[in-house]
Amino acid sequence: MSRSSVDLLSSIVNRPFEQCVVEAGHDPITADRPEVLQLNLGYLCNQACRHCHHQAGPDRTELMSREVMEAALAFADLAGIAEFDLTGGAPELNPNLRWLVARLSERDGRIIERCNLTVLEDPRAEGIAEFLARHGVSIIASLPCYEQANTDEQRGAGVYEASIRGLRSLNALGYGLPGSDLELLLVYNPGGPSLPPNQVMLEQTYRERLRAEHGVEFTHLLTLANIPCGRFARSLDEEQSLADYMALLQEQFAAANLSALMCRRTLSVRWDGRLYDCDFNQSLDLPIRLQDDTPANILTVGLEDLQGRRVLCLDHCYGCTAGQGSSCGGALTE
Numbered sequence: 641m642s643r644s645s646v647d648l649l650s651s652i653v654n655r656p657f658e659q660c661v662v663e664a665g666h667d668p669i670t671a672d673r674p675e676v677l678q679l680n681l682g683y684l685c686n687q688a689c690r691h692c693h694h695q696a697g698p699d700r701t702e703l704m705s706r707e708v709m710e711a712a713l714a715f716a717d718l719a720g721i722a723e724f725d726l727t728g729g730a731p732e733l734n735p736n737l738r739w740l741v742a743r744l745s746e747r748d749g750r751i752i753e754r755c756n757l758t759v760l761e762d763p764r765a766e767g768i769a770e771f772l773a774r775h776g777v778s779i780i781a782s783l784p785c786y787e788q789a790n791t792d793e794q795r796g797a798g799v800y801e802a803s804i805r806g807l808r809s810l811n812a813l814g815y816g817l818p819g820s821d822l823e824l825l826l827v828y829n830p831g832g833p834s835l836p837p838n839q840v841m842l843e844q845t846y847r848e849r850l851r852a853e854h855g856v857e858f859t860h861l862l863t864l865a866n867i868p869c870g871r872f873a874r875s876l877d878e879e880q881s882l883a884d885y886m887a888l889l890q891e892q893f894a895a896a897n898l899s900a901l902m903c904r905r906t907l908s909v910r911w912d913g914r915l916y917d918c919d920f921n922q923s924l925d926l927p928i929r930l931q932d933d934t935p936a937n938i939l940t941v942g943l944e945d946l947q948g949r950r951v952l953c954l955d956h957c958y959g960c961t962a963g964q965g966s967s968c969g970g971a972l973t974e
Contacts, residue, residue, distance in 0.1 A: 646954055684733045715941070868882065
């Protein structure tokens with residue numbers, strides 16, 4: 641989604657997001673000391689999903705180098721960051737993933753890897769699930785629905801069955817089983833321009849259906865809203881439903897979500913080291929800028945350059961604050 645599409649959203653909404661925040665009695669959103677480093681290892685993916693805000697796919701070539709990874713590790717040590725969120729694309733397709741996980745596992749902290757499940761059957765990712773299990777990595781796996789038709793409509797024919805096979809293989813390694821230390825978190829996102837249902841209630845339905853129909857276990861469910869950027873925004877615009885979706889997000893704005901926004905404590909690192917307030921700003925190429933207006937990069941940035949900065953918020957941010965709220969960690973409020 642280009643900068644012109646950012647302008648498109650601003651022409652649709654009747655109140656800019658930051659104005660809405662101020663009118664709710666809140667100061668503009670500022671960043672705290674980073675606690676989570678989210679590394680986007682590249683946009684290469686074995687799928688090309690309709691809702692993907694990065695427009696990832698098999699033809700993308702962007703991949704994070706070991707040099708950028710080393711700089712990220714050095715920054716994390718300096719900042720005292722203990723939680724690492726590895727995403728993509730399909731992070732399993734980055735040839736440096738195993739090296740990175742091995743280095744991260746030497747630290748005390750939490751490692752998260754975001755998996756689309758079908759990539760586990762890709763020859764390029766052979767043995768990756770076993771490797772992640774040995775290093776105690778938490779897996780956040782995308783399963784847009786517990787029903788086959790809805791999942792395949794959003795992500796492609798055959799995706800649901802491959803995803804179930806992937807979940808069974810993770811269960812066989814101990815992931816998601818009651819009493820296991822290996823976390824398996826599932827992700828739900830709506831198939832169209834609507835907000836997710838209550839996360840707690842939907843988790844119960846997921847658990848009952850997946851257990852009864854497939855013998856699959858998981859730790860918890862995370863519900864994510866579809867942020868209006870990337871392929872999702874483009875498809876809504878083509879269907880002439882983008883304005884209706886933005887109206888829904890504005891109507892459901894909840895000020896209670898503002899204090900828990902992930903941009904306050906998460907730092908997003910693009911494959912080339914450029915820094916963003918969140919993964920969605922990354923998809924829109926809205927980088928963190930230094931005092932001289934140059935984009936910040938993990939290769940050269942200092943911690944003092946980032947603390948207390950004002951987060952760059954535009955109208956796509958309504959997606960994180962509507963209803964229960966949405967973040968890479970699921971709903972923000974119950």
